[in-house]
Amino acid sequence: MSSLKKIDTLENVNLEKLCTIKIGGIGKHIFFPKTEEEFKIIQSQSLDKDKKLILLGIGSNTIFKDGKLDYFFISTRKFKYIKYWEKGDYFYIHTSAGVSFKEITSIVKEKNLEGFENLAGIPATIGGAISMNAGAFNTEIFDIVEKVYWLNRHNEIIESKKEDILYGYRYTQFQQEGIVLSAILKLKKTNKPISKIIKQIIINRNKKQPVNIHTCGSTYKNPKQYPAGFLLEQSGLKGYKIKEIAFSNKHANFLVNLGKATYSDLIKLLEYAENLVNSNFGIKLQREVKIVE
Ligand SMILES: Cc1cc2nc3c(=O)[nH]c(=O)nc-3n(C[C@H](O)[C@H](O)[C@H](O)COP(=O)(O)OP(=O)(O)OC[C@H]3O[C@@H](n4cnc5c(N)ncnc54)[C@H](O)[C@@H]3O)c2cc1C
Structure with a gap:
């Protein structure tokens, strides 16, 4: 990995730190490129070494599985102009x-x-x-x-x-x-x-969405027929939880981590919700959140 040595890198990072819902295992290699050239080096090394390449921003729509993830993660947080x-x-x-x-x-x-x-x-x-x-x-x-x-x-x-x-x-x-x-x-x-307009928009967002809690935003895309939050709420899932992972009681389409939620409970909750909405409405919910497995 000679040319990778010049690039800011962290090894064996707790992936909870790289996503807003604070769930996940250990990421083996996290790269923080600062230039376009560094992105190229990481990508060519990932292809040479046959490593999956995962891009990350704030991780606000991303969920990581647990265990060790031997991928090349690229965080863009140091690539700013x-x-x-x-x-x-x-x-x-x-x-x-x-x-x-x-x-x-x-x-x-x-x-x-x-x-x-x-x-x-x-x-x-x-x-x-x-x-x-x-x-x-x-x-x-x-x-x-x-x-x-x-x-x-x-x-x-x-x-x-x-x-x-x-x-x-x-x-x-x-x-x-x-x-x-x-x-x-x-x-x-x-x-x-x-x-002034922006201030009001942010007030409106905060009225509808959970704030000051670990979440990854909308879990599902809105199907054409009804908003996902409505389908989840009508299925009795608003505030529903499995151990420490829940659908928010403020907005049913937001998953929230109530403390030390685990990936396996999260997946159980998603599968339960998807089956329930499908049997109640005949609608297959599509996940909006990106799950890195
Ligand atoms: C409280 C809260 C409120 C939210 N409200 C909204 C909302 O109103 N509307 C909305 O649309 N979303 C919302 N979200 C979801 C999320 O904020 C958006 O999807 C956002 O665009 C994700 O940005 P990110 O930088 O965190 O991306 P990440 O979660 O880091 O990544 C998202 C996806 O983009 C890919 N990616 C990241 N960077 C790159 C890159 N440089 N090149 C190629 N692929 C890349 C990742 O691999 C991943 O597949 C909300 C989330 C939270 C936590």
């Missing part, structure tokens, strides 16, 4: 994958920009949000994406315009292949009181 410029009525932000929504929100407030406000408050990095096509209040990140720069399996950096990218509801092609390196967001200059 932001450039921005104006053109006519628009404001463009070129941001690397490791930049957080919090950091984007600060720019949006400072420059008074329209388009991002509904996304403020989602705990995400740009890379994770682009991969998930994160969204809230009828807005998704792809509404404001202009371009994505990503690394394919051959270590080529591809520049893709939004219209050339496959994306949909909480889905993008990057869930199959590709490391998101950076993106250009296009926002509009406005006279609306953006800081």
Whole structure:
């Protein structure tokens, strides 16, 4: 692993530290690349050594299984840069994958920009949000994406315009292949009181979602017929728990770790809920959370 030696790395890390629900085993190799070149080195070494490559932002939609996971994890948290410029009525932000929504929100407030406000408050990095096509209040990140720069399996950096990218509801092609390196967001200059609007949006989010508890956000995608939270609630699962893992009593679609929840109890709870909703409504819930097994 000679060329990997230059890259910030941690070995045998408790994966609880790398996800917001705080469940998981031990990650054998965690890399923290700071440059595009370092991403390339990690990817080529993972292919040479036949190691699965797992990208991680904040880990706010990720669950790890327990035991030892001998994969190459890449945390983007040290890969941060932001450039921005104006053109006519628009404001463009070129941001690397490791930049957080919090950091984007600060720019949006400072420059008074329209388009991002509904996304403020989602705990995400740009890379994770682009991969998930994160969204809230009828807005998704792809509404404001202009371009994505990503690394394919051959270590080529591809520049893709939004219209050339496959994306949909909480889905993008990057869930199959590709490391998101950076993106250009296009926002509009406005006279609306953006800081005030964002403040209200975050108040509304906090009224509906569990706060100050370990969670991984929405467990299931909303089926076309009904919201997943409604189906879970109607099945009597709001607040339902198996030992220390539960569906939140504030929002049934949010899994919450009540203390020392285990992966096996979490999987039991998911399977129980999926069977119950299927038998009650004939609807197969699709998991939105990404489970690293
Ligand atoms: C309290 C709470 C509220 C939430 N509210 C919302 C909400 O309103 N709307 C919403 O959509 N989501 C919500 N989520 C879920 C989560 O915040 C989003 O899915 C977010 O986009 C995940 O970002 P992340 O950086 O933490 O990604 P991670 O969880 O680290 O990763 C998510 C997926 O993206 C992949 N990935 C990460 N970085 C890259 C990269 N650079 N290149 C390629 N793939 C990558 C990972 O491998 C994984 O498959 C919420 C979560 C929590 C805990």
